[in-house]
Amino acid sequence: MREPLIFDQGRPGRRAPSQAPGIAGPTDDLPAGLLRRAPPPLPEVSELQVVRHFTRLSQLNFSIDTHFYPLGSCTMKYNPRASNKLAMLPGFLDRHPLEPEGHAQGYLECLFDLQEMLKAVTGMSGVSLTPMAGAQGEFAGVAMIRAYHVARGDAGRTQIIVPDAAHGTNPATATMCGCDVVEIPTGPDGDVDVDALRKVVGPQTAGIMLTNPSTLGAFERRIAEIADVVHGAGGLLYYDGANLNAILGRALPAAMGFDVVHINLHKTFSTPHGGGGPGAGIVAVTERLEPFLPIPIVGRRDGQYRWLAESDRPQSIGRLSGFMGNAGILLRAYVYMRLLGAEGMRRVSGFATLNANYLMKRLAAAGFTPAFPQRRASHEFIITLKDIARDTGVTAMDFAKALLDKGFHAPTTYFPLLVPECLLIEPTESEARQDLDAFAQALIDIRDLALRDAAEVKRAPLTTPVRRLDDVRAAKQLDLTWQSRASDRPNPTASPN
Amino acid sequence: MREPLIFDQGRPGRRAPSQAPGIAGPTDDLPAGLLRRAPPPLPEVSELQVVRHFTRLSQLNFSIDTHFYPLGSCTMKYNPRASNKLAMLPGFLDRHPLEPEGHAQGYLECLFDLQEMLKAVTGMSGVSLTPMAGAQGEFAGVAMIRAYHVARGDAGRTQIIVPDAAHGTNPATATMCGCDVVEIPTGPDGDVDVDALRKVVGPQTAGIMLTNPSTLGAFERRIAEIADVVHGAGGLLYYDGANLNAILGRALPAAMGFDVVHINLHKTFSTPHGGGGPGAGIVAVTERLEPFLPIPIVGRRDGQYRWLAESDRPQSIGRLSGFMGNAGILLRAYVYMRLLGAEGMRRVSGFATLNANYLMKRLAAAGFTPAFPQRRASHEFIITLKDIARDTGVTAMDFAKALLDKGFHAPTTYFPLLVPECLLIEPTESEARQDLDAFAQALIDIRDLALRDAAEVKRAPLTTPVRRLDDVRAAKQLDLTWQSRASDRPNPTASPN
Amino acid sequence: MPFIPHTPDETSAMLGAIGVRSIEDLFDEIPAKLRVDGLPGVPAGLSEAAITRLMRERAARNMPSLCFLGAGAYEHHIPAAVWEIATRGEFYSAYTPYQAEASQGTLQLIYEYQSMLAGLTGLDVSNASLYDGATAFAEACLMAVRSARGARSRRVLVPRYVNPVWRKVARALLAGQNVELVELAASAGRTELAALAALEGQDFAALAIPYPNFLGGFEPVDELTDWAHARGMLVIAACNPTALALLKPPGEWGAKGADIACGEGQPLGIPLGSGGPYFGFLACRQALVRQMPGRIVGGTVDVEGRPGFTLTLQAREQHIRRSKATSNICTNQGLMVTAATIYLSLLGSEGLRRVAAQCHANTRALVAALTGLGGISAPVTPYFHEAVLTLPRPVAPVLDQLAAAGILGGFDLSADFPELGHGLLVCATEVRTAEDIDTYRRVLAGVLGVAVAA
């Protein structure tokens, strides 16, 4: 059943009166010219209407808690409910961020311990928890690389090398840091083309951004050589830790030669994705970048925990958030890491890899084409549907939609860009074999139907709250607010004011 | 999509290991003959499987939080989320019930205040919070009536008078208390037949059980006369407070002449129905019954709160629960009552009554037949579908199922038993006019369809997770456990082990 | 006006449609002299912010303690997932699944619960819950009396070491129907088989055996079961559900197994909660199912043959059978059963076994630590998960001093069971650590004036 907009459920004057002060205090001292003339157009609804509306809306979503969700590169693993409950204890939740350190020792101890564990899993020597998502971690990393070169009087290093398989945030980050992006190709085996790399490095090289395993789902085997090439040219290596789940407790980015790494805590350390965040993109660095880490950082002296700030870290790239990053997400990751422990972390990568390789094998055996069949899958892998798309017209997007009808969230589609008609599939370690088998069977059934009746597949999805949506219209006839609908102007993109 | 049984999702040896001790302590001192030979057949599943399974199951329910739920006699009003959150504060939730009173003053203060408010809304002078649902409140009430007579040396009073419209728990309670049930009829105007009452009272009369307004949705106008008749015969009056929502803050059971009342806190005071409980069925009494109240009761001395027990109340009918009734439900009701306040309580009955009368009028105007068209509706009312059932074969049950397809929970069907093909409709005060209108329209549409195509209505429901279920088979071929299915015996009702 | 969506315009329009002038007019059938204008004893309404602050302050006044107290309610670990899911609106704000097609979530869950309880007790069927352990015990006795062949007797034989409150509750609930509980003599914490001889020739409908008993001790369940069955009595097992993960289920007692099992469901994922809500469970042999009180869910099929679930055997219940029903129970403890079903799924048989074993091991460690102080003995062995200590002096003042030090030291047995002397019932569940036990030991040593190594 469709759920009307909350605005359309309101009636003038309706309220949820328990939620606001019974009477409003006087505002007679405020300058009349600054007062609002008309109340803001917020919904006027009852508490029950709100609860019912958002409960119903929630039911329109696929989520980890309701569906297998093998969205590649996103590590949609089980989010333990304990993390949520414990991070929301009043002692953490009701603290003002500027409360004195003496009032917050329990909280600071969690963050300090978290910093230490993050050093252990990266092999790095310094950590800052402040970046609020992977992309902000990337920003911090590249900014530190830039600051390092500048501090050494080597300000001309403004190029960031990025493989063509890289996530979009990598080149976008380089731009935000004022660097130029130099793209290098992937070789046919899925590894970076090291010869191409050699050709582009030089005195202008600030550094390289890599994920390992890459977004192709394969471990970069020549990583040591790459590190030598980049370091040899005076550049630094940035590790995009979005794929850390694949190697957790098996290999350390520091040992691979990386100078800085971010980790998406919302991936490897299972904080919730929340329908689009919040995440946390902590950064860890080797010794030479430590002075540049963003602040604040938690320090310890004489058993007391304290914030390290500007005065402690004068070379810091500065502050990246109004207070202390996504504190509640850090606490959730902390709980998860303590639940896993060292042995549990190794098992995470082991079973994530087992699930991915098993599913890749099953699909290959059923006639699907892995993008890199000769390689081990890391915690994820790609299949390309280009043959079937060519033969039947059924595309990766059609497969994605047909999967929804079978009760599975779709894998990542059309990323990385270099593999045509691709599905990037990441089952994660928390899914059971029976669900992998069911998912494989669903893909097989869709493929078989595509061969028999391509048009039928292209009708999918049929069972979702809406059927296939018109994206083009969404971008052309912009309808971004309820106000724009209410407007009686012919062109819905016009400003409703 | 169907959700498999949790048992069928398990695999031998699978677990949710965070939830149990890592190793189990030794049990070598336990007598070998008392140890279990085979582990109990519980599901062997992962934490994610559990979360996903029960999240999915929840989505198969209609509930107040998702649907209009006008289930007559059940008062399915909005359950404030604040009640839940505050009752679950660790300071209440983690307390052992036998903790010393000195450790529990905050909790006891809430219960004491609740007792006082319950006295105010009933007009009674004593309260016990211990009964765990309406039916247990009824038990307490009738047991007190019995104890009162016995204490006065009048033990021969063993008859409980019950109108034919009474809820099934009333006669069932009388039986549990060892009384005989004498049923009296309802007059054509919906009030009790007082002449019939006069005929049955006598020295054998222990008391009468009444709800007012009755389950017919009408206020018993001759209540004072009834009280005189029963009191005059030496009996006492029991008020079934299931319908208190109708008169909250408008009339007091004590003033009507009742000697004892229970209140279903899960109805009037909006504690959750929980898919079938827990509720709370507190009892309140006039002075003469106070000595007999069930224990414990919260008392206050010198600003300290304490439990009153056997020694304080030697004539008590005793204890009705292992500790203190449904404590967490009492706290929820307390929060709700404080949110409402005196004025809010009057508004509850006012708007519950407004909604019921409005909906009754709308339906009557659309050609439906109220059971008592000449009467005001209380907070609920009855329509009878006997004409349409006779003309088209479409029954109240068919209407109920067709409503599900339109996104409404069905009203109570076939209760009270004396009105044929009835729907007992209780919209409650927390529903908006627009939802009442939509519900009325749905009934109209179903009726119109019934007149055009009765068979189509009888196919309903079509959109629910299952279609109409075979109740007869359920009762004949008993399938009450998963084990009974696994058994390969031909008769699934046979014992599986 | 919290929770009322009506705007003044809507209210007038609705009153107009009804044909009255005001809401007050809608109450015109209430005789004027019965009408009241307000509720003087009820304070004015609070905002949610104000009640939140008030409740937080009151909750904070309930001091937390290190808990070694059981006596019928046990502090176990409850997985966070249990209540995060159980309080989802779709479970929390639904009611009894009268409209089966719109309640498959609750119905399937109860069916799964029934299956789990049947498995734990070793019996065939379970109901969907009763109020709590005490009332389940009473209902089990009533059910046995109704079921006993020929119902020659309305007496139920009960060993001395049944939870004393349960006995009181049963007495209150059974009195009206003239069902009587008769105490079976005991010594050293358990029933003496020798005492049975004195009962020969007397008539009883049933024997109700606690498992473990209130002292944590074991009754001779096999012998008692066979003895009772040989005399035409039904056997009721009153059991701790955690213990059933480790102990032989009632369905396997003696030659034929117990007939009915009941107990307090609180240990299965329900918070201590200041005393409730908990839930009572009740299971029985298939043959007795029509005497079972409470809701029961059964599997069936829909018109298309797809499997589904529905309330069944409703002819036992008050809404159909009225004064002839098996019980007056209607609203039961659905949400608690929801939590327990999630709890049991998360623990599984191995997890629940470990919980039981660890509770037992911790209680043993506690008994060893405290008896090691000298002057304290543990007279009842073997025990499971809860044990009796005999102190060298009156228990109540000792408990008061422990409480002042933040320790709930246990349950004072001297009022209910004076024959045990200065008896103290202690319990250390799986959540107690070695340090907790040592804390108790050191504080108790201080209270008793015994010197201990730090």
Place this chain on the structure above:
Amino acid sequence: MPFIPHTPDETSAMLGAIGVRSIEDLFDEIPAKLRVDGLPGVPAGLSEAAITRLMRERAARNMPSLCFLGAGAYEHHIPAAVWEIATRGEFYSAYTPYQAEASQGTLQLIYEYQSMLAGLTGLDVSNASLYDGATAFAEACLMAVRSARGARSRRVLVPRYVNPVWRKVARALLAGQNVELVELAASAGRTELAALAALEGQDFAALAIPYPNFLGGFEPVDELTDWAHARGMLVIAACNPTALALLKPPGEWGAKGADIACGEGQPLGIPLGSGGPYFGFLACRQALVRQMPGRIVGGTVDVEGRPGFTLTLQAREQHIRRSKATSNICTNQGLMVTAATIYLSLLGSEGLRRVAAQCHANTRALVAALTGLGGISAPVTPYFHEAVLTLPRPVAPVLDQLAAAGILGGFDLSADFPELGHGLLVCATEVRTAEDIDTYRRVLAGVLGVAVAA
């Protein structure tokens, strides 16, 4: 192995299907010398019971205080429904709605959020969130620089009393792109229009106006807006969203209205949470939408013509445009927006207005109470919801003494704004009561050694 469902049998079967002997073998592409065997710095795993106890102990060490501290994060009442619904698994454990048909819940919610933010700010469109207020401020500056006609300048003019941390964050985020913040002089807590004259002839891309400013004071927003527009600059409003319920929205500033509005979303139902997660909001005129960073949801129709929602204008974003994207942001603060949308729905315009007005009234009462002690003045008026006090002596030791008494007395302004003397920024939101304010007054009197009537 928490959260891994594999049984040993399944693991072997799966390894067999892959054709390897062990899980270790699956890592054979990692060069041997890079492989590690364990994680020495990580402790052993804990059970959920153990981590629960640990976290409870640590949370309990974070002492609660009576909060008169704002400075960018405000203690407001948060309805219980907000987080009970926002943490439902379907919201909590979903990701960015890439598969629109399977994410209509999140998409419709974001569309509703966008509508609410557009309404609050008086602008046309909103994005689906940025990380927090500080980064939203920085992104707004970048967006303005990109949007300014001809982009003659990379400088943004910023009044002195913008949140000093926001200014630092903006500096860190803008440095790489050589965008510069230039301070606009001020006195008495607000920008002096006279100071503008000195800037004539200089080029700026935008003027960013705080509303209210960090001191709670009001900038001359109409005059500043018109002045900036007249010089081809864009106008950015950096606003407190609660205040917008009461104050003229940025879209109505001056003759043409501000072009962009940004701010910290925390006041809209987000707990103080030790500093995060919060969310940043960003709204703008329709004409600028293609320069907006972050996700945007649009309405459209499905193949049957039924309305639905989808991510739109993705060509602005990193996953499409890569190095040419409007920002690198990908994961944003979805769950916080979920909470804020529920919050705004519960409060409605009248509720939010009352919250704003009550915050303001309480802060006025606080200012009156504290200045009444003597020796304390409130130099910045009018103010909204937060106010500067000038103390007779250094602020830091006073705050320490207040903190020891359980009072968070405010924000010490002396480091950032020495021109205010012993400046203290105080705030009393709608949750503070008259008694709370009196408590502060009495404790402060004690600290300052002033006699007061009890």
